[in-house]
Amino acid sequence: MTVSLVGAGPGDPDLLTMKAARLIAEADVVVHDALIDQRVLDLIPVTAERIDVGKRPGRSTPQEMISALLVELGRQGKRVVRLKGGDPFVFGRGGEEALALLDAGIAVEVVPGISSSIAAPAAAGVPVTHRGVSAAFTVVTGHRQAGEPNVDWRALARVNGTIVILMGVAHRGTIASELIAGGLGAATPVMAVRSATTDGEVVQRCRLDELGSAAIESPATIVVGAVAAFDLTSATAAAHAAHVG
Ligand SMILES: C[S@@+](CC[C@H](N)C(=O)[O-])C[C@H]1O[C@@H](n2cnc3c(N)ncnc32)[C@H](O)[C@@H]1O
Numbered sequence: 001m002t003v004s005l006v007g008a009g010p011g012d013p014d015l016l017t018m019k020a021a022r023l024i025a026e027a028d029v030v031v032h033d034a035l036i037d038q039r040v041l042d043l044i045p046v047t048a049e050r051i052d053v054g055k056r057p058g059r060s061t062p063q064e065m066i067s068a069l070l071v072e073l074g075r076q077g078k079r080v081v082r083l084k085g086g087d088p089f090v091f092g093r094g095g096e097e098a099l100a101l102l103d104a105g106i107a108v109e110v111v112p113g114i115s116s117s118i119a120a121p122a123a124a125g126v127p128v129t130h131r132g133v134s135a136a137f138t139v140v141t142g143h144r145q146a147g148e149p150n151v152d153w154r155a156l157a158r159v160n161g162t163i164v165i166l167m168g169v170a171h172r173g174t175i176a177s178e179l180i181a182g183g184l185g186a187a188t189p190v191m192a193v194r195s196a197t198t199d200g201e202v203v204q205r206c207r208l209d210e211l212g213s214a215a216i217e218s219p220a221t222i223v224v225g226a227v228a229a230f231d232l233t234s235a236t237a238a239a240h241a242a243h244v245g
Helices: 018-026 063-077 094-103 118-122 151-156 171-181 208-213 235-244
Strands: 001-008 029-032 049-052 080-084 107-111 139-140 163-164 189-194 200-209 220-224
Touching: 001 018, 001 063, 001 094, 018 080, 018 107, 063 080, 063 094, 080 094, 094 107, 094 163, 094 208, 094 220, 118 163, 118 189, 163 171, 171 208, 189 208, 200 208, 208 220
Parallel strands: 001 080, 001 107, 029 049, 029 080, 139 163
Antiparallel strands: 163 220, 189 200, 189 220
16 A cells, blocks of 8 residues: 655656656556646556646645545555656645655655756756856745745845746746845846746746746746856857856
8 A cells, every 4th residue: 555656747758757657557546736748647547547636726626635535545555646747845745745644554655756946947958057157056936825934035145056946937026126135136147947848838038137027927947047048958059158157
């Protein structure tokens, strides 16, 4: 009786781990999020039950109900795959689900996935670290719910590394202002990639003081820092990047 919390990666099914692909192919039931790419969902056997618990505007399944569902399915002895975008433990609430399952005496297996925090920058040719340019990257949420700890954006501005922001589209103006107040230059490069590695991928670049008015749509990963000026997707762009670096 084991429930597998499986990372589905950013979208492209070629970015699934081999273990994720195997567990999906062997599943009796797959409980999945809204952001899972259709090409990954197509790997679920037709004989398997699919349960979409994705949160969408105007419709969401409370987290407690998702955890209770996983416990119930686990108790039935089915091969349960809980499929989550990116990595289950990177802003995926995988920890909460693992705790609920363990509390109920059900074993949990975590299968890491390629997080959008690294896959999205890579899709746009942005290395999150680069020798001589950035020696650190911080992955941070731009969306905070009541009761959660505040993100100290001004302190982050002083880390002198790359800042990778998930779920930051709605508050991008405030985030940019806070980072500038914390000491980052107004001209600091910013790169945002929407729906990385999917058919809907869109890459945008701007300066930090333009971020608030940039037309960026969710789901997007926003990268702030000198590396955001890089574009290692082509030789021409890479030559420019080498100049920047
Ligand atoms: C709830 S978080 C889940 C993150 C996920 N666990 C991970 O490791 O990638 C959802 C956010 O991840 C980012 N995201 C997920 N998939 C993405 C993609 N394909 N391209 C760009 N950003 C993505 C967006 O910021 C989105 O709002």
